[in-house]
Amino acid sequence: MDTLTSPAFHGRGYVQNGQGIAADFIARQFARMGLKPVKDDYFQPFAFNVNSFPDSIGVRIDGTVLQPGVDYLVHPASGRAEGRYDLVHLTPADLFSSERKAMTMGVVTGKAACLHWPATSNADSLKRFAALEQELMHYGPVVKVNAGKLTWSVSQEAEPFPLVEVSANMISDSSAVIDLHVRNRMLARNPARNVLGMVKGKGKGWVIVSAHYDHLGRMGPDALFPGANDNASGVAMLLSLAEWFTTHKPKQNILFVAFAGEEAGLVGSEWCAVDRPIDLAKVKLMVNLDILGTGDDGVMVVNATAQPKHYDRLVALNTKGGFVKEVRSRGPACNSDHCPFVQRGVPALFLYTLGGAAHYHDVLDTGASLSLTEFADIHALLRAFIGTIK
Ligand SMILES: [Zn+2]
Incomplete structure (x- = not known):
């Protein structure tokens, strides 16, 4: 998380190629852990227009x-x-x-x-x-x-x-x-990349674990938006889970996806759902992680009411393991990268943490400001949950 939020990553946006630097970093982590690419490499390229502010303001x-x-x-x-x-x-x-x-x-x-x-x-x-x-x-x-x-x-x-x-x-x-x-600079058809890596499971089905790595970048050279809670925290969790599953074979195959373009309107996840790197009909569940930096009051599960069996099992695992204070339930909402998949019939849950102090979409959302209170507990809960999806 410290690496992703460092000034060298430029807020993972559209000034100084921050998002490109972040994509390369995540791909290097996938390679180090031994995740397999879906195609020739870990990248799923696409492009979209984006307005940026590289010059001094x-x-x-x-x-x-x-x-x-x-x-x-x-x-x-x-x-x-x-x-x-x-x-x-x-x-x-x-x-x-x-x-x-x-x-x-x-x-x-x-x-x-x-x-x-x-x-x-x-x-x-x-x-x-x-x-x-x-x-x-x-x-x-x-x-x-x-x-x-x-x-x-x-x-x-x-x-x-x-x-x-x-x-x-x-x-x-x-x-x-x-x-x-x-002075703004309109970047027409700005290139972006989702980063995809997989871990083979025992079965033929798939689980998608996702987190967006892009953030807002910089507003001129002096205002940096580090995006620690949103969503370096989710990417850190995704990488930690990926590392775990490379040595603990899961029941289903797992596709780990770090999405680009979320903050610009779910552009990366929309492209992934359209481009279909794997057969979406074989996806048992997508688990999307976005904003995981606290957890003092537990976690919220979006789309839980649409996936009661998966949600109930998550709650049961939490009760058994005593991981987080509460696993709360919400209905469907198009508020993160699970949305384009849900719209195409893919079962999905979206998790974010509750409680504790956190900043949002501002220059104060730094790694140092986050407690990461329940990071290890959420990791334990998610690996138990994801590894045993039927
Ligand atoms: Zn986010």
């Missing part, structure tokens, strides 16, 4: 220099802006109807729209705000005041202008000007 408000990743984030679909802009402060009332919006746009032209949205968790409101933000990014730079936590992501698309999300403590209604130096 600068944001100043009324002369104060803001720290990237700490005081602000650029929206992943940001375009470019260079220079000084007057801030025009807007609330939803300025944009609530198409007529009102047209008038507002008129006075915003050539300036930076500064959005003060009310705090809400209402899905419809959030969707409406996001649509307005995207629309405004066609007219000029946009600034959004964020009263909560800064959370970054990855986009496959780029708008003409940037949106800068600024922490509420760095901006106010009376802030007057913003200096912007934001």
